[in-house]
Amino acid sequence: MPIPTPFHPRTSEFCTSLQWKEWAGYYAIRSFDVHFDREYYAFRHAAGMIDVTPLYKYDVRGPDATAYLNRIVVRNIAKLKQNQVAYLCWCDDDGKVIDDGTVTRFEEDYYRVTSTDPDFHWFLRHMRGFDVTVENITDEVAALSVQGPNSRDVLRDVCDADMDKLKFFRTTKTRVDGGIDARISRTGYTGDLGYEIWVKNDDALGLWDALMAAGEPHGLVPAGLDAMDVTRIEAGFILNGIDYFNALHSLIERRKASPYELSLGWAVHLKRDPFIGQEALRHIKKDGPPRLFVGLDIDWPSFERLFAKHGLPPEVHSGGWRTGVPIYDSGGNFIGQATSGAWSPLLKKNLALATVQAEHGHIGNTVHLEVTVEYERKTVPATIVPKPFFDPERMKA
């Protein structure tokens, strides 16, 4: 049975739909209202606030913290300045991705790692020879993510940190509402201007109340995972367990993917001190990845015509979908799979994230995606387009 997060007394009060799901062993809200529309639009037009406590969090401390983490992750975090955050992944010896997450350098010898899967064991396994401590603080630190164009205005009104100086992928200590010690990082999973605020569990309700009060004039709305899922697809972000599988959890090779197959090649720093998977990644890079992770823009007029044949208006899944569907080339040969997608109400586009064979993965190529129309399986053309689909200037400005 899942357990409640420290925000539960508040989230459950607002969640009139009673639509919950399990997330990493916690109760998490899918949507507060019956329809997630209002929460989605708040993310894009005002601000949405979502409880992200279930993210796994590990604190790494000690004189060898930098060398230790650099041994595990693909990116060279020695370059990280204090209060800087890096998005990255870590791989097995074969260069296949275990998980993706962030590493934040709070102090010279103090880092925090976030992950999607419970990877504490992996970090413990590689400690030998390093003077570090690794602590699993997942259940001790609560976190809220405030995302959207007004998120900065909300925090400016309630934090003593200089929000205008906090740059993208940076973090700062702050005091919320005059009394709550918190850390804010300018990060998120919506591809928009946004922040994540971390506090001790005991301060969770105080943080929630302070943010809700400060957020009211800025249109802040509590939001659930369904709304966030559409935004993350618009942002082209991968999701472990959906768009790829943890190499340590995969029975067959086909399910494993290198960073180069997940559009994470940019995060791999090969020319540096040794790290897990480095040698394998060198070869994969040299040979070129066999598959590519791509964005698809599903052709709407063709889609509409399939429905029109039945006299129906075009129907799309409400919210994000994550039931993988096959992709074919023009000859009808299987060339990959779309693993998640969504109708983007903002971009007015029917989008999907997909893994396809590398020779079919170039921008502008047309592939054919399976769709089910009135219980019949059909295909519809889709164009490979650059990711992210949505990339507002304000995210980094």
Place this chain on the structure above:
Amino acid sequence: MAAKYDAIVIGGGHNGLVCAAYLAKAGRKTLVLEGRHVLGGAAVTEEVYPGFKYSVFSYVVSLFRPHIIRELNLAQHGLQLIPLECSFTPHLEGPGLVRWSEAARTRREIARLSPRDAEIQPAFSLAMTKMAFLIKNIIDNPVPDPTSLDPRELKRLADFGNHFLKLDADSFHLHSQLLTMSAVDFLSLWFESEILMAPMSVSGIIGTFLGVRSPGTAYVLLHHYMGEIDGAFRSWGFSRGGTGGLSLACARAAESLGAQIRTEAPVSHLRVQNGRTTGVVLENGDEIEARTVFSSLDPNRTFLRLVGEQHLDEEFTNQIKRYKLRGSSGKVNLALDRIPEFTCRPGIGPHLMGDLAIAPNIDYLERAYDQAKYGDFSERPYINAVFPSLVDPSVAPPGKHVMSCFVQYAPYHIKEGPEFWPQRREAFGEAVIDTLEQYAPGLRDCILHKQVLTPWDMEQMVGLSEGNIFQGELSLEQLLFQRPAPGWARYRTPIRDLWMCGSGAHPGGGIMGSPGELAAKYALQTRGV
């Protein structure tokens, strides 16, 4: 003589801009001339009071055609639409009525009024959706010419007729009813609760000088169901940053395709030689030569002012003069320090995030029309109000709000004469605020600024003749083959190389973008430009 253009589009409203974008997309050298300092025409956002962005005239986007959004990449050019949560009808007694997007919740609301009506809604929606498929076909294509024997025209006409022949018997009769009945009579075929029918019936009269019991008003009810058949692509809601956001997206699309846009460039008249136009003359005297001119202004303004009667035959001139404009609505825009609570449903909640209709019952609406018939504005008018700042905080300072009130009836032809509207403006605004105060006491104390717009003001400010928001009534005799005049429903005009591309052309007003799109496409297809 300035540079020569393939096309000059007069008017930088959404239709003019859409038209220009399509012309530019086809490689035509296109120039848009807007008289005001801002683009948008009646689909415009202006910061009339510091920090508050008013959607000065039109305030909700509902019918804008999805394929235009797609073909012009308007979402990439900044068009963002936020859906309305619900429709709220406050009452002086009882809890009022809210129709939510959540069907079960709406059913419970209506069941309080009539358990029977509560469950009939899905069947009604289905019937109307079938009808809407017909409308879609009409809206998305130029109308056929029923008098022509050209085989292509006959085919168009046959295609057009086929859609009707395909209807099952029930739908066929339903269609006849829609064409002929009043909104109230039509709704009474399905529903029994007047309280429910009142806010439903008003979509039949918006922008029209008719009452909810006037025959012919049923047809426009269909527009409400257009969204159903566009599926996920439906475009219904607030444009982020106000309605002008939509126009600006059209402008950016047009510019990205190569069109040039000039503001503060009012056109004085068209250059007409031997029955053909060769360009325009600006009010500052500049002449701009062009192979074609597209006017997005209303028919009255286009022909009687820009062209001039001397270039037109008498029959056509008379038709244009008879074309019914007679604006019937006004607008009150308010900047609010806070949103007042409505007595019937206290609290500032989701019920205020959609639109709000002061339409408590049918008699109320009909009485409002009674006064207007004899040349007065309604003392207790039908009001459609929205608080866009509740879902789009970008239109007001933090914690403050904008309230946008569409008000009917405010007849252009008041008994004193339209030029006396400025003297009655204040009283009109007060009547609106008094009416709202009955439902939301304390509203007056929340007002930081108000902008009252009468039909006279609309004519003066954005050139809508007689203040008609649709550039001509959307009554049946002025639609299809006869918009704006019989025989001239296909964007061409009696002046060669002058085309119509505004709401005064088929299929009409309502921020559809269709007249602009279809005019451009039709002109291109027939090698008119």
